[in-house]
Amino acid sequence: MSKPTSGNFTKTPGWLDWYAGPSKPRFQLPPNAVDAHCHVFGPGEHFPYAPERKYTPCDASWQQLFALRDHLGFSKNVIVQATCHGADNSAMVDALQRSKGKARGVATVKRTVTDQQLQEMNAAGVRGVRFNFVKRLVDFTPRDELMEIAARIAPLGWHVVIYFEAVDLPELWDFFTALPTTVVVDHMGRPDVAKPIDGPEFALFLKFMREHPNVWSKVSCPERLSVSGPRALDGERNAYRDVVPFARKVVESFPDRVLWGTDWPHPNLKDHMPDDGLLVDFIPHIATTPELQRKLLVDNPNRLYWPEEGRA
Numbered sequence: 001m002s003k004p005t006s007g008n009f010t011k012t013p014g015w016l017d018w019y020a021g022p023s024k025p026r027f028q029l030p031p032n033a034v035d036a037h038c039h040v041f042g043p044g045e046h047f048p049y050a051p052e053r054k055y056t057p058c059d060a061s062w063q064q065l066f067a068l069r070d071h072l073g074f075s076k077n078v079i080v081q082a083t084c085h086g087a088d089n090s091a092m093v094d095a096l097q098r099s100k101g102k103a104r105g106v107a108t109v110k111r112t113v114t115d116q117q118l119q120e121m122n123a124a125g126v127r128g129v130r131f132n133f134v135k136r137l138v139d140f141t142p143r144d145e146l147m148e149i150a151a152r153i154a155p156l157g158w159h160v161v162i163y164f165e166a167v168d169l170p171e172l173w174d175f176f177t178a179l180p181t182t183v184v185v186d187h188m189g190r191p192d193v194a195k196p197i198d199g200p201e202f203a204l205f206l207k208f209m210r211e212h213p214n215v216w217s218k219v220s221c222p223e224r225l226s227v228s229g230p231r232a233l234d235g236e237r238n239a240y241r242d243v244v245p246f247a248r249k250v251v252e253s254f255p256d257r258v259l260w261g262t263d264w265p266h267p268n269l270k271d272h273m274p275d276d277g278l279l280v281d282f283i284p285h286i287a288t289t290p291e292l293q294r295k296l297l298v299d300n301p302n303r304l305y306w307p308e309e310g311r312a
């Protein structure tokens with residue numbers, strides 16, 4: 001893989017670039033495995049970052065993403081619109097169009113999006129919209145605007161991806177449970193893994209999933225959630241042990257509604273940038289049998305993003 005660059009933009013101070021030269025995972029991904037959460041950034045020279053962005057990343061192109069996909073052993077990607085591009089989905093859509101059908105996308109749209117734009121994105125492979133409630137990443141969007149968008153994308157068969165912090169779930173509960181589509185939670189709703197796994201915060205998240213069969217979760221981002229590590233660096237194949245019980249609980253409780261993704265190029269990490277090969281070696285710690293691994297990596301993402309291929 002090539003090295004990170006940043007073109008004409010100046011990166012946010014302290015920005016950590018994605019890890020160049022990741023190791024080969026020891027865990028062999030099953031055939032047709034999907035990296036169900038990753039991003040492209042720019043390149044800023046061709047796809048400028050949005051004026052309203054809260055950070056300026058290093059570039060992360062579709063070529064670099066697809067090289068990582070092949071290196072790690074994934075067959076496909078789900079490319080999620082990153083907040084640094086706001087509601088301009090052109091870098092993500094370009095990546096989908098370059099993917100030869102091996103990528104699907106999740107867009108960010110405003111209520112001003114036209115039906116034709118939605119149709120065009122659908123033709124390119126977009127299958128969902130993302131609603132972001134993480135305050136450091138986006139400005140507030142009124143709930144009625146989001147509900148209107150959800151109602152417009154539902155007939156396309158798209159779903160809604162939600163990103164929020166665990167402490168905000170009580171306040172967002174009524175809105176989330178009123179959404180008319182499949183709902184996919186980013187990064188397990190960001191549990192605080194320093195709190196007990198059987199405490200009220202994580203219990204509420206499990207209740208959210210248990211009581212609402214339309215809710216799915218990505219069990220991704222241990223590198224972001226971990227407090228005590230160890231980091232996926234320097235050959236560590238047993239990384240982020242404090243996150244394992246949380247992710248394992250979700251995988252084992254809801255095996256047919258979980259997804260996994262690298263989160264490459266890992267925006268806004270402050271502490272370290274993981275070796276993505278070692279991050280893949282995290283998977284067998286949270287999905288401990290071949291059956292759970294197949295559901296997490298193959299059956300579930302293909303059912304949601306490539307239903308036309310007819311895999312269960």
Ligand SMILES: O=C(O)c1cc(C(=O)O)oc(=O)c1
Pocket residue numbers: 081082083084137186224263267268
């Ligand atoms: O926690 C984050 O900083 C983060 C940011 C973004 C984004 O900017 O879109 O996406 C993610 O999945 C995670």
